[in-house]
Amino acid sequence: MRYFLDLAYDGSAFHGWQIQPNAISVQETLEKALAVAFQKKIGVVGAGRTDTGVHAKQLIAHLDLEKQIDERQLQFKLNTLLPDEVGVNSIYRVKEDAHARFTAIAREYKYYISTTKDPFSNSYSYYIKKELDLQRMNEAAKILLNYKDFKCFSKSKTDVFTYNCAISFANWEQKDNLLVFTIKADRFLRNMVRAIVGTLVEIGLHKLKVEDLYTIIESRNRSKAGKSVDAKGLFLTKVEYPNSILI
Structure with missing residues (x-):
């Protein structure tokens, strides 16, 4: 089952969205929080990659899960696990072929x-x-x-x-x-x-x-x-x- 995460973050503390070696990214930070929440690795795909220091009031990322979840409960858990610089605005289920990057218009x-x-x-x-x-x-x-x-x-x-x-x-x-x-x-x-x-x-x-x-x-x-x-x-x-x- 595919879900969209609506995120906001202060880019000052990050080297952009995308995971990269030897630098802290928003994607890596989010995936670490998801790993704690689900006790296993969960990958996410973002709508795009913001550069170092750029902020986002809304960036959409998608993730795939094996079963249906309580969206509000996961939102609360992730906001507890994530640093102050990152927030989850909402989580909602989408169709299986919806892609955070390629479906964006x-x-x-x-x-x-x-x-x-x-x-x-x-x-x-x-x-x-x-x-x-x-x-x-x-x-x-x-x-x-x-x-x-x-x-x-x-x-x-x-x-x-x-x-x-x-x-x-x-x-x-x-x-x-x-x-x-x-x-x-x-x-x-x-x-x-x-x-x-x-x-x-x-x-x-x-x-x-x-x-x-x-x-x-x-x-x-x-x-x-x-x-x-x-x-x-x-x-x-x-x-x-x-x-x-x-x-």
């Missing part, structure tokens, strides 16, 4: 930039002293919706077969002292959101023109785009699936 990220030096939000936002031109940044963000190939924003050494992503939403808004960038697509490349934000910031600082974004994307060259902004301001906020996966 959309993913949403938010990036937070602080316009004031705030020690209480320092771990979860990127502080920029200079004033940013939000109007120019939103003009440029709209350009992203006209393209599919985003190799220019991808980490150079990556094992993907295609650099195509369908971005359906990209927008900046101001909320008090925070500038919040929301972007939604069917999939994302490694480092893609942080590279997009870094490029849009340069446009907001008038270091680049809005029209320069056309040239950058069409170049398919990572060195033409802006630098990647700090991971601490990035949150995976939503993973969407078709209703047909539910039982």
Whole structure:
């Protein structure tokens, strides 16, 4: 029987989602808690892999169990076993062919930039002293919706077969002292959101023109785009699936 786990975590303490040698990951931490709960090894598959320091308000992972469980009881047990930096929002049963990664139809990220030096939000936002031109940044963000190939924003050494992503939403808004960038697509490349934000910031600082974004994307060259902004301001906020996966 297949179950989806809806997770949230503070990425500051982890080297990303995916298990890797000699580094603590969210996946490893979750599998250790599951091993204690079930007294045997239980593997999980995530909707995607967030990089070191990136946070998640919602990441979906699936696991397979031999028999039906009490979802609320397992949620309580895992939240007791997991460290403070990881929480299970919910657990629910899905159809056997539902896959946390491949069945997902959309993913949403938010990036937070602080316009004031705030020690209480320092771990979860990127502080920029200079004033940013939000109007120019939103003009440029709209350009992203006209393209599919985003190799220019991808980490150079990556094992993907295609650099195509369908971005359906990209927008900046101001909320008090925070500038919040929301972007939604069917999939994302490694480092893609942080590279997009870094490029849009340069446009907001008038270091680049809005029209320069056309040239950058069409170049398919990572060195033409802006630098990647700090991971601490990035949150995976939503993973969407078709209703047909539910039982």
